[in-house]
Every structure is written in C-alpha cells, then in structure tokens.
Amino acid sequence: MAGSSDIRIAHEGKVIGIFDNYIRVEIVNKSACAACHAKGVCAASDESIKYVDVPITLGTMNRTYEEGERVVVLLKSSLAPRAVLLAYGVPLALLLVAMLTASSCGLSELWVGLTGIAVVVLYYIGLAFFRNRLSRVFTFSIEKQY
Numbered sequence: 001m002a003g004s005s006d007i008r009i010a011h012e013g014k015v016i017g018i019f020d021n022y023i024r025v026e027i028v029n030k031s032a033c034a035a036c037h038a039k040g041v042c043a044a045s046d047e048s049i050k051y052v053d054v055p056i057t058l059g060t061m062n063r064t065y066e067e068g069e070r071v072v073v074l075l076k077s078s079l080a081p082r083a084v085l086l087a088y089g090v091p092l093a094l095l096l097v098a099m100l101t102a103s104s105c106g107l108s109e110l111w112v113g114l115t116g117i118a119v120v121v122l123y124y125i126g127l128a129f130f131r132n133r134l135s136r137v138f139t140f141s142i143e144k145q146y
Contacts, residue, residue, distance in 0.1 A: 008074040012145060013052065015069045022053040023065055025073050025142060054140045063144060070145040079138055086127065086134075091120045 017024040027050045052073050065071065098119035102112040127134070 007077040009077050009080060011073045013071055013073050013142075015065050015067050015071055015142075016051075018065060018067060020056075022055050023142065025052045025054060025071060026050075027052060027073060052140055054142045055135075057141070065142070065144075071142045072145050074141045074143065075138065083138060091123050094119050094123055 011027050011029075013025040013027040015023055016026045029048045029050055054073065095116045099112050099116040102115040107115065
C-alpha cells in the first residue's frame with residue numbers, strides 16, 4: 001500500500017518539444033463543464049493551455065519520448081499546500097498587512113489600495129526572481145500514457 005508521500009497529482013498532456021535539459025509538455029486545462037454538449041454556445045465553458053517544462057532526469061532518459069506523444073505529468077501532492085501558500089496565502093497576508101499599516105498611518109483610501117497592490121506586485125516579482133530555486137523544489141515528472 002502506498003504511503004501519503006507517494007500520492008501524486010496527475011494531468012494528461014502532449015509532448016510538444018524535446019530539448020537538451022527538458023521536455024516541454026502542453027496541458028489543456030478544462031473547466032468542469034468543458035465536456036458538456038452545449039459548450040459551443042455557452043459562455044461559461046472555459047479552457048486554457050498551460051506549458052510545463054519537465055527536467056530530463058535518469059527516469060526520463062530511460063524512456064524515449066516523441067513530439068506529439070500523449071503523456072501524464074506528475075507532481076507530488078505533498079507539494080500542493082506549499083504551492084498554494086506561496087501563490088495565494090503569502091500575498092494575501094502581505095496585502096492585508098500593507099493595507100492595515102498604510103491605513104493606520106493615516107493615508108487616504110487611494111494610497112492604502114495602491115500600497116497593497118504595490119506590495120503584492122513586489123512579492124510576485126521577488127517570486128519570479130527565485131524561480132530557479134523554486135523549480136528545484138517543485139519538480140515535475142512524466143510517464144507515458146497507456
């Protein structure tokens with residue numbers, strides 16, 4: 001029986017490029033109603049395309065992948081709470097602290113709002129600056145889809 005650390009989040013995708021250090025996979029992210037027969041006339045249906053770069057490791061080198069091949073992209077589910085915290089929790093906390101601090105300093109509502117937005121923008125810029133370090137923590141793997 002697999003332990004909780006073995007549980008993975010899986011998304012189906014298609015290999016669109018094979019490079020020296022990574023394999024690029026295209027994932028079509030569909031909303032719950034995307035499979036509905038009326039999606040062509042419904043404004044609520046949503047579909048977006050995301051690209052994931054999977055580093056070439058010993059595991060991926062053991063198998064040959066081809067462009068256009070269907071694969072499954074995997075991420076350890078134990079990393080999901082950390083990702084949610086970095087993407088949503090920390091910026092929300094920073095926004096609230098910045099706005100409360102600016103408000104207690106007597107700034108007008110316009111400046112309180114702009115201060116909150118500026119702090120969140122700076123946070124995401126900082127997050128992008130540490131992208132390489134984060135990519136070592138949040139690593140994806142792929143498997144052939146059968």
